[in-house]
Amino acid sequence: MRLASGFRYWYYFVVGLGCFSLNIKAQTIHLGTLSEFKGSELCQVAERTADYLRRGPNYDQRAIHGGKVAGLSFSLNQVITTLDSVCQTYRKDVRTNKQSSLHNAQYLAKHFDMHAWKPNLDKAQKVIATTTNQAKKNLLSRIPEDSLLLTKYYTKLVDAKYQRVGQYQHALYGIPYDEQNLSLEQADQLANQLTRYKYSRQQVMAGVLDSHKLAPPLIYLTEQGLHDALLQGTAVVKKPAGGYAYYNVARNNGIAYDYALDKNQQARYWYFKQVPGVMGYGIEPAHKIEILPQVTVAGNVADLGLGKLLLLQYQQSGRLISRLVVLADEGGAFDDNLFQLDLLVGQYKGWADYHAANKHLPDFVKAYVLIAKDKTSVH
Secondary structure (H helix, E strand, C coil), X not given: CCCCCEEEEECCCEECCEECCCCCCCEEEECXXXXXXXXXXXXXXXXXXHHHXXXXXXXXXXXXXXXXXXXXXXXXXXXXXXXXXXXXXXXHHHHCCCCCHHXXXXXXXXXXXXXXXXXXXXXXXXXXXXXXXXXHHHXXXXXXXXXXXXXXXXXXXXXXXCCCECCECEEEEECCHHHCCCCHHXXXXXXXXXXXHCCCHHHHHCCHHHHHCCCCEEEEECHHHHHHHHHHCEEEEECCCCCXXXXXXXXXXXXXXXCCCXXXXXXXXXXXXXXXXXXXXXXXXXXXXXXXXXXXXXXXHHHHCCCCEEEEEEEECCEEEEEEEEEXXXXXXXXXXXXXXXXXXXXXXXXXXXXXXXXXXXXXXXXXXXXXXXXXXXX
């Protein structure tokens, strides 16, 4: 039986253009039941994310930094140390045949500081004012002042062909030929001279790449299958001989995701690369973080900083549930978005089986950033 315990934490606010912290009130947060995640999988994602962070800010200034959450700044070292502590704790428990400390609220309260993250709803209000999607408008209008919107995403198990046939007319393309031997930095310097910057999703779907043989087709999908793969960022194909082939986003056409538009209306287009598993954040395919469901969230890494250990909290069937996740992925919908996280939930063919497996999950959660305490302060 897991024991309920509590954290003492502080609220922080951002006022105007200045980022400063204001202590409003110290409270005790009860964590209820820590569940819905495996310590082994949390450790794997934490370790891979820490390895990426150790590449340093010079490699990826956009994501490799301490980050800010609701006005409170963290150091990069604090973030890496926190991720390291996840695996140190998990492995110590395994060696001593001990029940998971990561599922023990008293252990978390002793070893981690907890910082409440309240949503910045400015972006949500702008989307509400511009979108024609009434369901999206209604959902964003319901975000509580003390909770984040928790959307869910999954790896798309697609029906695909290796040749264009029947309804499978839309290719998932690899990186165009004119930049296959260029690093991302080299490609960015050439920018609009390259194929991928020249065409919108609609132009690609109309056949412009095929007509000029500008990029290699990897697999062929239905029109809806293509839109789903572009939205989810990963396409998973069952191979005839058994096992699965994974295709993950690699580089895009530079057109921003428009939160006010539906997925089929987006002009943003991604070129894919075959990868060994489900891949999360990374500026180059070779160094992307391999991620796992139920312990990974996507979010605004530019502001939050990659690798935050987060505790999400919600009511489920009358029980208070708390779960740990790592911010190890992102998406175009998170640009300037500090009101939402996206939980990776698994691998599904489509909406029906996804919904059946995840309908119990809430739309809104309270979120807290966990930072490992200085060991000299733990007693």
